[in-house]
Every structure is written in structure tokens, then in C-alpha cells.
Amino acid sequence: MAVNSRFAIAIHILTMLDADNQSPKTSDDLAGSVNTNPVFIRRIMGGLRKAGLVDSQPGVGGGAYLARSPEQINLLEVYKAVEEEQLFSLHTHQPNQYCPCGSNIQPVLQGVFGKAESALEQSLAETTLAQIKQAVFSRAKQPK
Amino acid sequence: MAVNSRFAIAIHILTMLDADNQSPKTSDDLAGSVNTNPVFIRRIMGGLRKAGLVDSQPGVGGGAYLARSPEQINLLEVYKAVEEEQLFSLHTHQPNQYCPCGSNIQPVLQGVFGKAESALEQSLAETTLAQIKQAVFSRAKQPK
DNA sequence: CGAACTGTAATCGCTTCGGTTACGAAATAA
């Protein structure tokens, strides 16, 4: 597991909010569907809120709800909301600068890694939250 | 850092081997350029050997060398030689099967994650080891 | 006010990562 589970959980959460945007969902409700604890949900929600994807309200009857229409949320935004670091690691220690290879390989790696990461991100950008909900609930209606 | 540094190190190693394929390179030589320890190099070499990208020989004058021409090695092969797991993690615990969302979201996620991972892999497949060497050593010849 | 929420900090056990030591096997040199 290279990319942690927060991304998958975030999509799960947003799909739940999209499925019924009439009343806010508590972190307890969501944790019940994800099968984890409410604090983990609220931590992920923090990133989603900073990114402007959800809002939430404390107090009785409070909870989280989508801040935008699901057609206007794509998976790349969700990804960036919960994953900050760049995908590929370079060397943990700086390579030998007296070696012609060691002193020049890192910029070259940055180039190919950046290109590959862009390809991944573009793929994620092609799917919206609305499409996810549609896929999930059309599966739900089918007989197993 | 999501994808560990082994991938970057593997490319570094292979570039070193490509730069001079006349005599085998010891894990000590390579560790000196990467700036790490020889055991770590040999561990990575194990994956590259299993994938048929390098061969190695023990004993005096031994070491590692490319098993194929650098034009016939692309970065996707290197990636798969050193990274086994799939890129995106799903839920750590199975989601609630009594929730219509929880019981259907994982296959949907598999779909979009697989598509994104394929886009990344295709991008990696477009670059060969020969191109990496060319980029590194054309940089090395330029004045800083 | 009291109950039901959120937001966040602190801590814990587990796993992975990379560094290190150790040692047996293979190949060459003398």
C-alpha cells in the first residue's frame, strides 16, 4: 500500500454525503458505513473542508454536507485535499556530487516522475463525484 | 513520500551500469554513487535480476551488469521489478455491508484506481533507460 | 443550562523503510 487509505475513505465519505444531501451526516454515521472510528473521519473531513468540498456544523442536528454540487467535484480535487506529498521519493541522502551520474540524475528523475504523476492526476480528474455515486447506486440496485 | 526510494535508486543503478558496460560494477561502487550502503544496493539488485534486467557475478572482478540493451529497458519494467503492491489502498477494514454505499463502493474504487494506475504506468513505459542515460550525461557535459 | 455535535491534540501498537552487521556460497588469484 503506497497511497494510504485516506483517499479511498474520502471518496466513500463524499459519496455518502452526495447520496442524501438533505440532512447533515455526523462523523458517527459515516464511521458506521466506513467501519472505522469517528475521529478518523473528522480528520479526513478537515482536509476536505480546507479544500472547500464540504462544510460542517457543530451542535445538535449538525454534521457534514457537500459544499458544492457533485458534478463539480472531481477525484483529483479529492486526492489533493487528502494527500499532500509528491508521489515518488527521490534518494533519502543526496547522491555523490563528485560522480557525473550522481550529480545529474535527480533533475532527470524529477522530470520523468513529474510526467508520470501528471498522467495519473489527469486520469483522476476525468471522474466526478456524481459519476461515482451513479456507479455505486446502480450496482446497489442490481441483484447480486 | 508514497512510493519509496527504491525505484529512484534502481534507475540510478541501471544508469551507472549503462554508462560503462565494459566491466561489472560492485555493490560498493554503486553504493558510493548513490550514497548508501552496499547491502541496500544488493537488495534492489535482487529484484532487477529476477526481472531479467541485470546479471551479476561473485568473486574477484565480479559485480553487476546489464542483461539487456538499454534501448530495450523501459521505466515501467524497472518500476514493476522493485514495487510489487498496487498503488492505492482501499479501506483497512471491510466497510459496512449493510450500507448500500459500503457494500458497493470498493469495486467502483478498484475501477477508477486501476484506470489511474494504468495511466501512470503507460507514462513510465514511454521512457527507456537509454533516454535516461542520454539526459543525465548531456547535463553532465553542460557547464553549470 | 444540558445534550449533541465538531475540531484537535496526545498516545498507542503496528508496519514499513533504510542502515547495519553477519555469514555462507561462489569465483578468481596465488
Add this chain to the structure above:
DNA sequence: TTATTTCGTAACCGAAGCGATTACAGTTCG
């Protein structure tokens, strides 16, 4: 044959990240 060099692999260590859990202050509603 013996000594030396090198690989291959296992074992262990410390550091870091992940997700679970407890705790608690702040906010909102009835």
C-alpha cells in the same frame, strides 16, 4: 589448495507513518 573478493540473504535496529483510541475544549440547538 588456500586466501581474497564479491555476491546473496537473513537478522536486527531506529525512525517514521498509519490508523485506532481517549480526552477535552468549543459551538449550537432545544
